Amino acid sequence: MKSSDFKKILNSKEFTILDGAMGTQLSELGMKNGANPELENINFPERVKRIAENYANAGSDIVYSNTFGASLHKLPDNFSPSDIIPIAVKNAREGISKTSRDVLVALDIGPTGIMTEISGGTASFEEAYDDFALQVKAAVNSEYPPDLAVIETMSDLLETKAAVLAVKEHSDLPVIVTMTFESNARTFTGTPLSAFAVTIEGLGADAIGINCSQGPKEYAALFEELSKYTELPLVAKANAGMPDPETGKYNVTPEEFADDMAALVKYGVKIFGGCCGTTPEFIKALCEKLADKKYHPQPEPRFSTVSSARKTVIIDRPRIIGERINPTGKKIFKEALKNSDIGYIVRQAAEQDSAGADILDVNVSLPDIDEANMSRKSINAISAVCDLPLQIDSSSPAVIESSLRIYAGKPIVNSVNGEISVLEKILPVVKKYGAAVVGLTLDENGIPKSAEARFAIAERILQKALSYGIRKEDVYIDCLTLTASAEQENVYETVKAVRMVKEKLGCKTVLGVSNISFGLPNRELVNEHFLAMALSNGLDLPIINPNVSGMVGAVRAYNLLRNIDKNALEYIAAYSGEKAETSTNKEITLEYAIRNGLSDETAKITRKLLDEVPPMDIVDNKLIPVLDAIGAEFEQGKLFLPQLIMAANTVTQSFNEIKRALAGTNTESKGKVILATVKGDVHDIGKNIVKVLMENYGFEVIDLGKDVPPETVLDAAIKSGAKLVGLSALMTTTLASMEATIKLLKENNVDCKTVVGGAVLTAEYAEKIGADYYAKDAKQSVDIARRIYS
Template identity: 55%
Template structure:
């Protein structure tokens, strides 16, 4: 039987719980039974077929190579056996699904499993399932949208089977990892799932409102596979009867659900009851077009009003960002992401194109770093199809691609990526002949891009047009042609419109005035997605005012929330503390704003280096000494360090502006070792080292030994700092030190972390045991000869 044929029925019936039916003994592995006791598994499938199931899930939920590691059960072998058992048990009229559950590991930013490892494990499952003759692939009980995407991509790229996907939501309407229903639905539909839905976690009563929500966000057939209520902790029994369970199902049918089954605690009686309950009924009609939106794995942004795309993550014209990218330091990008999010951006553009950068390698890393600090959806901005594809693979959610244009070469390279990964696309209205002068010609190109995209099956609402801002100084008709084109794209073509706003003022004085005036005009002409600097004066304000004035802001709530504490024409904020406060005092007392302000004052009279050596370092030494003698404690020490950091920030900016060299005393590589995901201790060490003028190359957490050694050699550092918090990861620390000794013996090592002692540090070959961050700084001083 073919899944697509089944979908021609009013309803399709799945099976119920497998674990429930197998009556597993404690510690018994269900996937082993496929090889050792096939009859036990077959009996479950037969019982479901007799109850009315048209699709049964093979006993492969946990047959993932990552999950089965160390159990002695081979995933592919277990899967092939399971599919054969199911096919033999149910015959030709019932579909057999390869069942794929989660790996049990978390991907970044929460965890340390790599996307590639997850994908590879799912690929093994899919290939085995296809070879054994599965009729479809089911991905179920998923929490993390990126892991789900890895499984779905593996199924789409390694089988030609239909793939249906159900995720698990908690009572707050999100998965355990925070994925909202809307994000799950739009992402999975975009990636080519054949049907989507909800399974496990809760009973049918609790899930119903979530299904009603999901129905709004997708055109795909919907699936419900609820638990039989909630389990009793002692007996593990679920409390709903088959009749109670089935009684709720007509409400699912009413919201258009087509595919019905059961999850934990359900058995063939539940399926029989559901079949009987729905017999002869019709399912409700579905909404045809979901709302236009983009999403990350944890946030959906509706495109129902002008939304700000933050433009700051782009190295063009930014010396420091270029250098940071070349150094592999993503903190600068994280900082821009944090400040744009705070300033009111709705979406962030990410562009890492600069000479000397391998975009295909760096763009996905940048995306991952940015997603550590923001929930906002991203716009992937590159002219390299390889870079776009690399970032599209690991992006959790539905991103925007910036961009395609009317050139044949671009259309051919980019549009298939948009389709495969279910993204939105920005079409630039230019082609082989360059940027047309008139709105008419730009609209013609826009039309062509839309036609080509739609021919590939990209939904109209996912296609955006950029009618291109030309600099006002190059011709007086330029801005008005752009505005006319925006108006026509919005009204005639019915698409979202994108514009890079600040190009308008290039080469002219008082750029902020031109930018915000043009922004207001463009919004009024139908611009919905301005690409702009949300921190620039008046820009975000203009968008907020526009939303309010055009009726997008109910009861002016968002506007009031943004400005209620504002006093018009307020004088510059007065200094917080009294005039007696010195820079050293500000650091000692941990006053961040004061430290920054007083550093700016000090720069009027002193050289940056003397501020560091005569004021900041002595202040830090005072706090450090107080910490060592127990007069102050860790929170105060860190607060002082944070204040010093803000002073160093001001100095760095000053020195970059002056084109002067850095005041770094030397480079240190630090990392939390492989397998360990605790990084708070390492971050404290980093802060203190930076305070004392060291250039810290922070490789992050869960860093493989060789990567640490490579970084140490590449940057020719004298000192490597390693952190480990678990007894299970001290081994990785030892391994790292061993490799360092072999490949870069002149480098010193300092180690720290809760499970370490001085003796143990010596045993694993470390040069120093840093009992705390202060001790690590003291050791750095001796290594670099500062003492």
């Protein structure tokens, strides 16, 4: 019934009026400086009731409960949400009951207080979700349940998603969601308005908008942008300008506020209120100002979008989906997955990003690994570093659902097909999490030969998706590439099907391109031409290897020739800097190149040497001695860390050439080393430096990343059989996790040594927490590894 109350208010009045600030009002009524506002519900309920009453009298249709900071993390230690929330809602109800107006009470939910991992914080999705779920349950299971829920002042999109899901999964309350945006139209953690809109609308919010941060004048530009991406009623709850640092007074008057807020009507704002610094006078002025205005609903956006937490990609031109995060046929990738080497996967993401990908496919399926867990970990780690939206690629519905759940943004699901059982299993999940979906034109009978038959399956997939409430713009059809060497006569059927789907069905199209050339020589040539052919026939989303410059080039050239890349600006920007390789006449040695950071020269000299010298001889007789010499100079204080690292980094170029030369032959690594920055700590530069140096000396590094729980280290140590585990921590406050990790390894009798390092560590402290070795710098870490594996 609650949901209908909110809808009734929304539909019966031109505009819905929310309340104003809570904190400043509490102070005005006598709350002590530094007191916890939520505890006022218990200690001074009359104050809280009075505020609700005043706002109701001023014209608010909805008042918020005094629960903004009632999260488990923010409340004082001996309080839980269930101690505060039922009383807070009751206070609000009693306050409004003193008026004759029909007013609803919203459960107010604010941020938990710690950001999620993708925004530089340490909270997992589940931790955030559990905190919000506690709040929602406390509210709905009480004697005075609220009429709706409001999620506000959010900055972290993943945290916001956790809150929306907590409301949806533990109540039937309608939900309003507002985030806080700066003048650059992004939240503090970098989420643009578009990503907020497409992600949160997809999760089923009833209204979305902006609160806090700025005054109402600054809101106009923000709403102009936000309104392009959603047809939901919009919510504006601005501050009364900025506070004075000494008096705390805000600098916008109720009249100015009301004027500027009313100007937002033209962008589709239907729900108005005030945030920090506003009072009942502001709400009253607002009501008066809006009295003769009309709501302007926004048209439904009819375009296809996907987004990460920090980037929205509109599919209004060919967009490249990078295919490299996929273990199929890649030995090193498989090893990385087995070892949970997150660093390797993140690097694949960053490389494709810089090579020109727009979206990244993430497939981490491998027999014998926990694919769901690996997929979530990879998605989190990639999302923390790389801004591109992701395509979740798995054949397992369980992996798809658990990945969708923790993804910050609006991803693509790859894939469903024409089989009814598959559609019925996966489409509801796609709908629930507001994703886009790829439909493959095959079914239980396989891939039909003709374009017409593939089109028929596409039609079936689309109809089914529509029946679940998924928009046509969110269904992408893959007409399936067949290899030219085996089924040459059907290659053009794929191209024809792409055209039919695009023209007759109006769906976006996607195609894995590289398969076309399987089994043929000079594959790149065939791939590039097939790509160009498909693009000309309506392909929107080529799935390719963006690291192959010819493939990205084919897309760029298409955009130029089709007048998409106006004035060839992007094309010129991409290629005008390219110069023919210049050959230096000067003879330089490998050592000189390494010491001076000349990466290209280092690679070139190595290639030349490889013609004459066996690969491993170059490592043992050329590279290691140079590294040793540089390391010695570093120890003597003749060289400094940046120079050591530059040299180490340059040597990597040499190793890459040698690895290429050795491809196929079985090379022994010098031994496995696990590296991790411990739980609670996010400083990983020291660890990364150690990694580069270790790899230079031929050790196989399993990089577990940062903020790594002890159990993950234990797990990796047991699985990999590494004899050395390196742990890093920068803060005194995280040394406890370092100790816990060492203790866990010892308790489980893992046959490995531990080495610890970090700014605040000393040899004595290392010994005290049970570490086997202390390394004061990266060079010492390598020396220790060499000793252990000698």
